[in-house]
Amino acid sequence: MDASQLEAACERMRGFVIPEAASRDRLTGSHVYGFLTCEHSVYLDFFGDKERRRSPGPALARLLARGVAFEDEIVAGLELIEPEFEPGDFVSGAEETRALMLEGVPGIYQAVLFEPPFLGIPDLMRRVEGESRFGDYGYEIGDVKSSYKPRADQALQVAFYSVLLEGLQGVLPQEGYLILRDGSEERFSIAELLPALEELLEEMGDLFSGRQGSFPHRSFACRDCKWRDVCAEGTGLDWLPGLTRAEQSLLRSEGFTELEDLARLEPEVAAEKETLSETLLVRARLHAEASVQGCAVPRRRPRLKDRMGQGCPVLIWSDAFDRRYLVFGLLPPGGEAQVFLAMDPGDEAAVFEQWRSCLPEGQSLCHAGAFMSSLHGILLAQGMPGEGPSLERRSLDLMNLARGGFVFPAPVREVSEVLASLQGNEPVGREEERLLALEDRDADTLRRLATEELADLQQLLLRLDEASV
Ligand code: SF4
Incomplete structure (x- = not known):
């Protein structure tokens, strides 16, 4: 797209209309971000009963707080000016932002980009060379994210802010950027993202106008969603x-x-x-x-029969935010559960080695899916990526086999949920307790939960073995 086409696309997007029947009159970057996870959640943000929203669970609340602390840490190392305005007075915030841009300050923290119905408050705005309405300089947008890898929804949020910035400085920034959890900066072209952003806004407009109905779509995202109670009805x-x-x-x-x-x-x-x-x-x-x-029903016989019956349940639990590998477990055939903890980062290599040396030769390593990415992560951290393929050949993902063999009444993410569903019981997950224990470095709880998970894996292995004949 040339400059005039880019300008026209930005203009079209800024013409977005929120129907009067909606309970809010501003569309923010979070709505753009959230639409890719679940369209219906954004629809409910505008047309649902606010009183019925859930608060985040304790583990999610802690994760969000860690994200905010990380953002503060990044921002503290940069020379940024924050616009001053009364909370909620975005008109003043936008005027203050504009004044700072006119002054040509090198960086702005939480600039207010307000062009109703759009409101954008990006984490970072940085002065860059190039012509704009302000002179021989302009600005580009960045956001701080706590993930180690960039995601399309994060980049699209930056593109949304950039469209607002185009209205203010008269030129679309060429690039945007994300500062990731390891401090690295990921840069991307804004023009390349515009078609996807425009399509998203068109879909959102159709949904808001009622031209197409909005319905829930049950997925893993529902677990932490504020609208879960409404959708579950x-x-x-x-x-x-x-x-x-x-x-x-x-x-x-x-x-x-x-x-x-x-x-x-x-x-x-x-x-x-x-x-x-x-x-x-x-x-x-x-x-x-x-x-x-309210019970799992068989779909087909679980495959890989010849590798089942015997096998060694294994687990590795990590704190993804800090890339720390803290819990290693195994349950050898006929033996007892063994759980090794690396609560101190300095112990990680030795504890991993201890766990590895206990793995029984020739047995399948039976796990719950996420194990493989943790295994690759720790092998990489220990400088042993070459060990991956031999361990991978022994990998047996029991969750995958269970999902292939049965259809469940609700999305299942944990082994305990699979077992409960197979017995017709209400699924009970332990994920929240595990995440909190990992955050608190609570050794006793982690040991207990890991022992329970290994026993569950053992039970699931037997259950799949029975179903495979
Ligand atoms: S509960 Fe699920 S379907 Fe409903 S809004 Fe949330 S994510 Fe979407």
Whole structure:
């Protein structure tokens, strides 16, 4: 796109309209970011009952607080000026920001970019060379993120702020940047992101206008979502896991709205539905059956039968924020659970070696999925990436096998949830307790939780073994 096309695209986006019926009149960078996780959550932000929102759970609240502390740490090392204004008075904040830009200050912290209905408050704004409405300099936008790798939603948020900045300085910044958890700076082209941002805003506009209905889409994101209580009230197709939005929409268009009808779907009725593939109908029926029964239902026999029965449950738990590997566990066949803790960073190498030396030769390493990325992480941290392939060959992801063999009434992320669902019980996760124990470096709780997880892996291994014959 040339400069005039870029300008026109920015203009079109800034013409976004929020319907009067909405409960808020400002669209922020968080909405752009959140739309990629769940469109319905942004819809509810504008049209839902605010009183029904949940507060973040303790583990998420701690993680958010760590993110804020990290941002403070980064900002403290930079020479930035923060606009002064009364809380909530964004008109004054925007005027103050403009004055600082006119003055040509080298950097601004939490600049206010306000062009109703858009409001953007980026973490960082940096002076760069080049022509703009202010003279022979302009500004570009950056955001501080606590992840180690950049993500598309983070970059799109910076592009959104950049569109607002274009309105203010008369020129779109060429690049934006993210400062990541390891302090590195990831730069990207803003012009290249504009088509994706424009498409997102168009979709959001369609959703807000009511041209297409907004429905929940049950996924892992629902666990920490503030709108979970509202969405969980849905009893029909809306709260059925395992289907994409497009599949749900197709089923709705064929008149399927009640789970009971879908769960009892006869093959001859299914055959009449020419717009729906047989695979989709079978999958939807199984998911509906699992939801109606509140219990996992078999999908197909778990594969890799010959590697099962015998096997060694293993785990490695890390604190992803600090890239620390703290808990290593294994349960050898016929033996007892062994848990090794590296509470001090200086112990990590020795504890990892101790755990590795206890792994029984020739046994499959049975784990819960996330183990492999932790294993690769610690091997990399210890300068032993070459060890990965031999351990990987012994890897047996029990969660993957369980998800392939059964359909669950709700998304399952933990082994304890799989076991509970297989028995028709309400899934009980331990993730919140584990995350808090990792944060607090609570050795006793970590040891207990790791021992329980190894026993659960053992039980799941037996259960999958039974189902495979
Ligand atoms: S609970 Fe799930 S479906 Fe509902 S708004 Fe939140 S993420 Fe979306």
